[in-house]
Every structure is written in C-alpha cells, then in structure tokens.
Amino acid sequence: MRDLLTIARDANAAKRAVAKLGTNDKNRGLAAIADALLAHTDEILAANQTDIENGRAAGLNDGLIDRLTLTESRIAAIAEGCRQVAALPDPIGEVLWMRKTPGGLDIGQKRVPMGVIGIIYEARPNVTVDAAALCFKAGSACILRGGKEAFHSSLCLTRLMRQALRAEGLPEDAVNLVEDTSRESATQMMRLNGYLDVLIPRGGAGLIQSVVMNATVPVIETGTGNCHVYVDAAADLDMAQRILVNAKCQRPSVCNAAESLLVHRDVAEAFLPMARDGLAPAGVTIHGCPRTVALLHTAVPATDEDYAKEYLGYELSCRVVDSLDQAIDHINRYNTGHSECIVTRDYDAARRFLDEVDAAAVYVNASTRFTDGFEFGFGAEIGISTQKLHARGPMGLTALTTTKFIIYGNGQVR
Amino acid sequence: MRDLLTIARDANAAKRAVAKLGTNDKNRGLAAIADALLAHTDEILAANQTDIENGRAAGLNDGLIDRLTLTESRIAAIAEGCRQVAALPDPIGEVLWMRKTPGGLDIGQKRVPMGVIGIIYEARPNVTVDAAALCFKAGSACILRGGKEAFHSSLCLTRLMRQALRAEGLPEDAVNLVEDTSRESATQMMRLNGYLDVLIPRGGAGLIQSVVMNATVPVIETGTGNCHVYVDAAADLDMAQRILVNAKCQRPSVCNAAESLLVHRDVAEAFLPMARDGLAPAGVTIHGCPRTVALLHTAVPATDEDYAKEYLGYELSCRVVDSLDQAIDHINRYNTGHSECIVTRDYDAARRFLDEVDAAAVYVNASTRFTDGFEFGFGAEIGISTQKLHARGPMGLTALTTTKFIIYGNGQVR
Numbered sequence: 001m002r003d004l005l006t007i008a009r010d011a012n013a014a015k016r017a018v019a020k021l022g023t024n025d026k027n028r029g030l031a032a033i034a035d036a037l038l039a040h041t042d043e044i045l046a047a048n049q050t051d052i053e054n055g056r057a058a059g060l061n062d063g064l065i066d067r068l069t070l071t072e073s074r075i076a077a078i079a080e081g082c083r084q085v086a087a088l089p090d091p092i093g094e095v096l097w098m099r100k101t102p103g104g105l106d107i108g109q110k111r112v113p114m115g116v117i118g119i120i121y122e123a124r125p126n127v128t129v130d131a132a133a134l135c136f137k138a139g140s141a142c143i144l145r146g147g148k149e150a151f152h153s154s155l156c157l158t159r160l161m162r163q164a165l166r167a168e169g170l171p172e173d174a175v176n177l178v179e180d181t182s183r184e185s186a187t188q189m190m191r192l193n194g195y196l197d198v199l200i201p202r203g204g205a206g207l208i209q210s211v212v213m214n215a216t217v218p219v220i221e222t223g224t225g226n227c228h229v230y231v232d233a234a235a236d237l238d239m240a241q242r243i244l245v246n247a248k249c250q251r252p253s254v255c256n257a258a259e260s261l262l263v264h265r266d267v268a269e270a271f272l273p274m275a276r277d278g279l280a281p282a283g284v285t286i287h288g289c290p291r292t293v294a295l296l297h298t299a300v301p302a303t304d305e306d307y308a309k310e311y312l313g314y315e316l317s318c319r320v321v322d323s324l325d326q327a328i329d330h331i332n333r334y335n336t337g338h339s340e341c342i343v344t345r346d347y348d349a350a351r352r353f354l355d356e357v358d359a360a361a362v363y364v365n366a367s368t369r370f371t372d373g374f375e376f377g378f379g380a381e382i383g384i385s386t387q388k389l390h391a392r393g394p395m396g397l398t399a400l401t402t403t404k405f406i407i408y409g410n411g412q413v414r
Numbered sequence: 415m416r417d418l419l420t421i422a423r424d425a426n427a428a429k430r431a432v433a434k435l436g437t438n439d440k441n442r443g444l445a446a447i448a449d450a451l452l453a454h455t456d457e458i459l460a461a462n463q464t465d466i467e468n469g470r471a472a473g474l475n476d477g478l479i480d481r482l483t484l485t486e487s488r489i490a491a492i493a494e495g496c497r498q499v500a501a502l503p504d505p506i507g508e509v510l511w512m513r514k515t516p517g518g519l520d521i522g523q524k525r526v527p528m529g530v531i532g533i534i535y536e537a538r539p540n541v542t543v544d545a546a547a548l549c550f551k552a553g554s555a556c557i558l559r560g561g562k563e564a565f566h567s568s569l570c571l572t573r574l575m576r577q578a579l580r581a582e583g584l585p586e587d588a589v590n591l592v593e594d595t596s597r598e599s600a601t602q603m604m605r606l607n608g609y610l611d612v613l614i615p616r617g618g619a620g621l622i623q624s625v626v627m628n629a630t631v632p633v634i635e636t637g638t639g640n641c642h643v644y645v646d647a648a649a650d651l652d653m654a655q656r657i658l659v660n661a662k663c664q665r666p667s668v669c670n671a672a673e674s675l676l677v678h679r680d681v682a683e684a685f686l687p688m689a690r691d692g693l694a695p696a697g698v699t700i701h702g703c704p705r706t707v708a709l710l711h712t713a714v715p716a717t718d719e720d721y722a723k724e725y726l727g728y729e730l731s732c733r734v735v736d737s738l739d740q741a742i743d744h745i746n747r748y749n750t751g752h753s754e755c756i757v758t759r760d761y762d763a764a765r766r767f768l769d770e771v772d773a774a775a776v777y778v779n780a781s782t783r784f785t786d787g788f789e790f791g792f793g794a795e796i797g798i799s800t801q802k803l804h805a806r807g808p809m810g811l812t813a814l815t816t817t818k819f820i821i822y823g824n825g826q827v828r
Contacts, residue, residue: 016746016770016772019770020769020770099791101789101790101791105780105784107790107791114802115772115802193626193627197801197802197803198802198803212607212630213607213630216626216627218632218633218635218801218802218803219632220803221632236825239825242825242827243825243827245827246827246828247827250827250828332430354820355434356430356433356434358430358529358818359818360818360819361818361819361820361821362818362819362820362821363821363823364821364822364823365822365823365824365825365826366519366821366822366823366824366825366826366827367826367827367828369827369828370519370821370826370828371819375515375828376515376521376819377513377515377521387611387632388528388529388611388612388632388816389611389612389632389634389803389804389816390803390804392816392817392818392819393817393818393819394819402802402803402806403806403807404772404773404774404775404776404806404807405774405775405776405785405790405806405807405808406768406775406776407775407776407777407778407780407784408778408779408780409777409778409779409780410779410780411650411653411656411657411779411780412779412780412781412784413656413657413659413660413661413664413780413781413783414660414664414781414783414784414789
C-alpha cells in the first residue's frame with residue numbers, strides 16, 4: 001500500500017508524461033480501460049460483493065447499498081462511459097486568442113492540463129472510473145479518495161485501470177487511489193499544497209463542507225442545491241404545474257431537483273391547489289408559510305430552516321410572496337447558488353429574474369432538472385460547481401483544465 | 415467604526431445594487447472618485463503624513479516608507495488610474511455563447527459580477543483606490559484590508575471614495591475598508607464564508623502563505639515569482655545577455671524579475687562571462703553551482719535554498735545544465751509558476767520549453783518583465799495569479815467576474 005505522500009509524489013512525477021500524451025494515446029488508454037472492465041467483470045463483481053456484505057453488516061440503508069451495488073449492466077455502462085469520454089473533443093492545446101503587441105511580441109493564451117487533480121467522493125464505485133477517465137482525457141493525473149464502504153470495488157477498478165494503462169505503455173500513475181480511508185488521510189489530502197492543483201469534493205453537504213472548511217489547496221465547491229420554482233403573477237399555470245412536478249418529483253434525490261416553491265399572491269389561490277394535486281401522486285409533503293397553510297389545509301407550517309433545506313426527498317417548502325422583488329430576495333437569501341426557475345409570460349419579470357437571481361443556472365419556463373453537463377451539451381460532467389471561481393454550474397472537460405500565456409519574441413526587453 | 419461582520423453584511427446588501435449599475439453609472443462613479451481625490455489632495459497628504467511619521471517612529475526602512483508615501487503627483491496618478499479603468503470596456507453582460515438544445519432550450523453562458531470581493535494587501539495606499547476602482551467597474555462590492563502602516567491614508571481615501579459615490583446617488587457600500595487592523599480581523603476575513611465570493615491577497619510571500627493556509631473562502635494566490643532565464647545551446651548570446659540584464663536589473667523588486675539563470679553547458683564558457691559583465695554595473699551577486707563558480711571566480715557557491723529563493727534584489731542564482739530536459743526539470747522543481755524564459759534559435763527547443771514548462775507565462779526570446787496586465791493588453795491589473803484555478807497570470811477586469819448559465823424555455827421538462 002502506497003501512503004498518501006508517496007501517491008502524491010508518484011502522481012506529480014507522472015503528470016508531465018500525462019500532459020504530453022496526444023489525443024490518440026489518451027483515447028487508446030480509455031478504450032483499453034473500457035475493455036479491461038468488461039473482460040474482468042466477474043472480478044469486479046466479486047470485490048463489490050465484499051463491499052455489499054460489509055455494508056449490510058454495518059447496517060447501511062437500502063439507498064446506500066443501491067448506490068454501492070455494481071451489476072453486469074452497470075459495469076457495461078461504466079465502460080461505455082469511458083468510450084464516450086474518448087469520443088469527446090480534446091480540450092488541450094486550444095489557443096483561446098493570440099495577438100501581437102505594439103512591441104512585436106505574439107502573446108496568446110493556451111489551454112493546458114491542470115496537473116494533478118484530487119477527487120474526494122462517497123461510496124459510489126462508478127465515480128472511481130468516471131473521474132479517472134475525465135481527468136486522463138483532460139491530460140492530468142488524478143488522486144482518488146472514495147468512501148470506505150466502496151473500498152474493495154474502487155481498489156479493484158483502480159488496479160484494472162492502472163494495468164490497462166501500463167499494458168498500453170501509458171503512465172499508470174496517471175490514476176491513483178488513496179488506500180488509507182481514515183479521516184486523517186482525508187484531512188492530509190486537503191492540505192497537499194504543492195502536490196494538488198485542485199481538489200473537487202463530490203457528495204453530500206457534510207463532505208463538501210468538511211472540504212471547504214479544512215482544505216488549504218484550491219477547491220471547487222460542488223453540488224448542494226436548494227433550488228426554487230417561482231410562479232409569477234403572469235405565469236401559465238398549467239405550465240407551472242408541469243415544471244413544478246417535474247422539478248420536484250422526477251428524481252428528488254439529486255441536487256437539481258426543486259426544494260422550494262414561491263407563488264405570487266395574485267395567483268396563489270388558483271395555483272396552490274394545482275400544486276397540491278400535481279404533487280399528491282408522489283406523496284410530497286408541503287411545508288408552507290401561513291398564507292399557504294390557509295389555502296392548503298394539507299400543508300404543514302414551514303420553519304425558517306425549511307426554506308434553507310435541501311430535502312432530497314418528497315418534501316417541498318412553499319411561500320406566497322407579494323412581488324417579484326420579494327421572490328428574488330427570498331431566493332438570494334436561501335438558495336445555494338445552484339438552479340432557479342421563474343414561470344412567467346411577463347417579459348420584464350423574466351429579464352429581471354435572469355439578471356438579479358444569483359445562481360449558477362437561471363431558467364425561464366423550464367425545469368431546474370436540466371442543470372447537467374450532458375443536458376448542457378458538454379458530453380460529460382465531473383460535478384456541478386456552486387462557487388463562482390473557475391467554473392460555475394455543470395463542469396465538463398474544460399473545467400478540469402487551466403491556461404498558460406505563451407509569448408513569442410525576438411529579443412524584446414522592457 | 416463598523417466591525418467586520420457589519421461591513422460584510424453592508425457589502426452583501428449593496429452587491430445587488432452594484433451589480434445592476436449600467437456602464438455609464440459605473441464610469442460616472444469612477445470619474446467622481448478621481449475628481450474627489452484631486453479636490454482633496456491636501457487632506458490625503460495630511461493623513462499620509464501621519465502614517466509616515468508613525469512609520470518612521472516604528473523604524474520602517476526607507477523602502478517601506480517610500481511605498482507608503484503619497485505625493486501630489488502620486489495622487490494625480492491614482493486619480494488618472496480611476497479614469498483609465500472607466501475607459502476600459504465593461505466586462506459585464508457579455509454572452510460567451512448561446513445555443514439551442516435538441517429539446518428547444520436556448521442555453522447560454524453570461525458574464526456576471528462576482529458579488530463581494532475581498533482584497534488583503536500591505537502598506538500601499540494606492541492599492542486602496544486601484545482595487546476599489548477595478549472591483550466597482552467589474553460590478554462587485556469590495557472589502558479592503560490594507561496594512562496598518564497605511565491605515566490613515568487608506569481611511570481617508572476610502573472616505574473620499576464613499577462620499578463621491580454617495581454624492582452621485584451610487585451605493586457607497588460598494589467600497590468598504592476594514593478599520594480593525596488586528597491579526598484577528600485578518601483571520602476572520604479569511605473565513606467569511608457566505609459573505610466573500612473570493613479573497614485576493616496582494617503582497618509578499620508571507621502574507622500570501624498566511625491567506626492560503628488559513629482561508630476557508632475561495633482564494634486566488636498571487637504574486638511570488640521565482641522566474642528563470644534559460645540560455646539554450648542554440649541561443650543568440652548577445653540577445654541572451656540583453657534579456658538577462660533586463661529581466662534581472664530593470665526593476666529587481668517585482669515578481670516578474672528574473673531570480674535564476676540556467677545555462678546550457680555547451681555555451682557556459684562563452685556566456686557566463688557575458689552574464690557577469692552585463693550584471694556587474696548593477697552590482698548583482700551571482701550564487702553559482704560548482705561549474706559556474708569554476709568559470710566565474712566572482713560567483714559565490716549556491717545552496718539549494720538559493721535555487722528556490724525570490725531575491726527581489728541584486729542577486730541571482732545560476733546553474734549550468736547538461737540539457738534542455740535538465741533545464742525544464744530544474745524549472746518545474748524550483749519555480750513558483752510565474753514567468754519563465756528560454757533564449758534559443760532552435761525550433762524544437764522553443765516548442766518543448768513552451769509546452770513542458772509549467773508556469774503562468776512562458777517566453778521564447780523575450781524578458782520575463784513583460785508579465786503584466788498592461789503589457790498583455792488588459793488595460794489594468796489586480797494582481798498576477800500563480801495558481802491554476804479561475805485565473806492564471808496577469809488578472810484584468812474579467813478575472814474579477816464570474817459567469818452564470820441563462821436558459822430560455824417554453825415549458826420544457828425532463
């Protein structure tokens with residue numbers, strides 16, 4: 001077992017070789033990884049079975065066991081994901097602009113690999129391969145630290161990926177798994193200044209907060225989504241109902257699902273029963289403000305915490321607002337900077353909402369569920385940034401790169 | 415005196431109003447600030463005099479006193495800087511791209527204000543105005559924390575800026591100075607999560623390290639530069655001498671000055687005496703490797719620390735290398751990711767150096783001194799990022815902005 005510092009050194013020793021790989025070499029490596037996963041499906045399933053048994057013995061709930069579980073078809077999907085990453089355009093080497101200065105220098109800005117990327121995630125073995133594939137295509141080495149519940153699965157997957165790269169004559173230290181799953185190793189990883197160019201946490205709010213509060217390396221904060229649907233006075237109420245039901249119920253466990261409904265007072269009496277009826281089949285509990293509760297006897301009173309909560313389940317907070325301004329203020333106070341939606345036919349309301357709501361993705365008349373790298377046309381996604389530095393919103397391959405200035409001269413001095 | 419949390423709340427309360435200002439309003443505010451600085455030059459000089467006297471009493475050295483000192487012409491230059499920022503194109507509102515998805519959504523990415531920007535800096539009163547002007551033009555509120563030695567100057571400048579904005583009917587809380595200059599307030603500022611969208615330290619290595627190691631808010635690491643000039647086997651040695659002398663001596667106290675010389679062994683015997691002779695008039699001490707010392711009897715032996723050192727003065731480390739690879743390895747080991755230069759007539763050496771050296775700015779046949787927002791054509795500079803997230807190299811106005819995705823639909827759901 002390599003300790004974290006050894007892994008960090010190995011990854012840094014490999015990064016220059018990874019950065020120099022051409023697109024064909026990287027795609028060949030990704031195809032080899034896909035082949036290896038398919039050829040060793042039984043081995044992966046056996047390792048995964050150990051994790052599942054340990055997880056059951058440790059009393060993990062069914063949802064966590066499901067996230068942990070690999071099947072033949074899930075492994076095939078992971079392998080297919082590698083081929084899809086191979087099919088994406090290579091982000092490296094693009095010159096974003098170049099111009100000649102008055103003094104005759106040609107100055108340009110070129111997209112280059114990040115170097116070494118750290119990913120901290122939970123017990124989802126598929127992330128082990130997804131993250132490695134994206135970092136490799138982006139020309140960077142990666143250091144992966146997955147949840148201990150998926151340890152045997154991640155270890156097996158990483159071994160297969162490294163073997164596949166080595167067999168192709170590619171640097172195996174491009175892909176590294178932290179085998180020490182103690183809390184200390186996580187903290188140490190957050191403080192690997194000089195070895196990690198960026199650390200991306202993928203998981204629940206607890207994990208992300210822990211990384212944000214403890215890391216001294218640059219971090220991209222991802223994921224938590226307290227997303228709102230605001231039904232304006234000028235909304236098409238049928239459309240509002242469809243969007244609300246989709247945003248809340250189509251997949252409530254994900255970060256782009258709606259957690260809160262705001263309704264303009266002028267349409268509250270008409271719309272709230274429609275909201276109730278649309279959400280009833282899924283069994284959604286509505287936590288409402290006093291005006292909501294007065295109109296919907298099935299709603300329970302909302303607390304201030306409800307407005308801030310990411311339920312990730314069949315619950316929704318709901319507030320009747322007096323104006324567009326109050327809706328925008330409410331959202332900017334309680335949201336997590338993820339995805340926000342207005343339903344309206346009013347031109348000025350749409351424009352002001354787009355301008356004034358502070359979030360990674362702001363929608364007019366469409367479900368917040370579209371905030372996703374694939375839906376946005378990036379072909380892949382490493383996570384959804386809820387911070388404003390570097391990347392904001394769904395992050396595709398380019399979010400895993402940086403730039404450098406390149407300057408061609410013929411002897412210029414200042 | 416407002417405490418830090420009050421300032422943070424005031425800045426956040428003002429940020430939406432600042433973000434909504436049109437270009438004309440922002441430029442009007444900047445012109446009013448410039449006018450106010452000129453009209454109150456005596457007042458600024460009096461406040462500055464207090465700082466200078468306190469600084470002399472505290473035993474500050476002449477260099478620090480000079481950085482601290484304002485004169486009529488320096489104040490005029492600061493005011494002119496505000497007008498230059500006003501003349502720059504407004505970065506806000508640009509849509510970087512927009513496209514229609516197969517499902518009929520129009521998805522675009524728009525440049526928007528950051529929100530609240532924190533700047534921690536040392537005893538340079540001009541930074542108080544420069545930083546405020548750039549943040550204001552970028553549509554963000556700022557929280558400034560300058561060195562305590564310049565406290566009275568910064569307080570006076572901030573008061574004049576706030577008065578000027580208020581008199582124009584613009585939000586004065588766009589510009590805020592932290593008046594508590596204790597170490598505790600600095601640490602508290604680094605942990606203002608939820609109030610600060612980014613924190614930028616400007617100053618020496620100690621300040622920057624303190625921010626990197628203690629901040630929990632997103633940080634852009636700036637400034638320290640251990641910059642190299644590599645004289646290749648195929649260099650034009652006269653050009654190499656000109657570039658070296660310029661990079662080392664033209665202004666040795668700044669981060670883009672050269673601190674280290676690497677010379678290919680094939681030209682060491684010819685070039686090292688030229689280096690010595692070029693650097694002698696400025697009195698540069700050369701800290702050399704054994705081969706350097708053997709060729710230059712005036713050189714003193716270099717330690718490993720010398721290779722890592724940012725001298726910021728008339729000193730230079732020097733090493734003879736066996737190959738381009740050894741030069742690149744040396745640079746990637748010791749540099750701070752700032753600016754690196756190769757002098758060569760060899761096409762492949764130039765191309766490999768540009769590709770493989772890991773730094774914000776990589777030069778062929780030009781002085782590292784060009785790494786600067788003005789020289790790069792950005793019209794302004796808030797600092798030089800030496801990290802890879804968000805911005806790398808000289809940061810102009812766009813580095814102070816973020817983006818949001820804007821999505822126009824007509825009822826789409828997933």
